[in-house]
Amino acid sequence: MVPLGPAAGAVALNKDTGKEVWRSEPIAGKLSYASPISTTIADVDQVLVLSTTTTAGVSAKTGQVLWSSDDYKCQIPIASPFPLGDGRVFVTNGYNAGAIMFKVEKQGDRFVCNTLFKTKDINGQIHQPILHQGFVYLNGNDKSKRFGFLCADLDGNVEWQTDKSPGFDWGGYLLADGMLYVIDGNTGDLCLVEPNPAGYKELGRVKLLGTRETWGTVALSDGKLLIRDQTQMKCVDVRGK
Missing domain, CATH: 2.40.128.630 (Lipocalin)
Structure with a gap:
């Protein structure tokens, strides 16, 4: 405590x-x-x-x-x-x-x-960064600056940032099976993103939640992803078929 x-x-x-x-x-x-x-x-x-x-x-x-x-x-x-x-x-x-x-x-x-x-040049208001192969990935939005999702090296140099395309608001994220699972806090979409310092590459997107301010922490257990917004919680099976 x-x-x-x-x-x-x-x-x-x-x-x-x-x-x-x-x-x-x-x-x-x-x-x-x-x-x-x-x-x-x-x-x-x-x-x-x-x-x-x-x-x-x-x-x-x-x-x-x-x-x-x-x-x-x-x-x-x-x-x-x-x-x-x-x-x-x-x-x-x-x-x-x-x-x-x-x-x-x-x-x-x-x-x-x-x-x-x-x-x-780096702001992460709610969620901790993710470290992957010598780079950090994080939601870089705060009250005054909207950097979107971003990647930076361990010397503080920003490799790329999405700004408002997509913006992600303050959505949560995690890394699993070599992919970033990122919640778009504005839309409730779940986005699959390749963790690559060369640039932002979105692999897929699906709407799972329907309200704004989807800022909750994302959790993964036994291939099941737990997400929530202001009114509901969902458990999604993300295991490969």
Whole structure:
């Protein structure tokens, strides 16, 4: 749990009993919608925490704040920090916050966090990016900028973006069987997209939902895709015949 209050930045509870295991020191910034993310950096299990002003790594074992940075700020964080491996942590959100890449390393008995790049060319307001073969794919729309769906390299360079053709609003997405399953948040369409840094290639599209603001997270289990809008939920069999 991430209360981000004056009493604690993060709190761990026993999943069976609900009893408190540890609580971290306060972490600067206000409450966010971003979920805590589990990762391992330099063989140390950590929980990534994002507030309005701070990105931090908390020891999953003790609750100690191992490192933090105030180099990324967002009015209302929703998308969670995204660990890319090798100590890299990618963060992107909306409200013109842009994106940042951190590099976290252990030096002696302490962790050090440095910023590799910051950019306003990438915005991901609601959903985490997807990493595939050295590139990230994400819905790049926020309140003020409409980049559509986009692909970027790990140095922050945008390879392509769809802008408004198609726009996708804030639809969710996932990667499975070498394809991106992307919901068009404006139309309720499910789009199959090839994850290719050379350009946007839509392989197919089918209308499954009928309302606007189809922004829910997409889930896949045993070949069945779960999607929802403001009024309904559907389970779609997407296994090959």
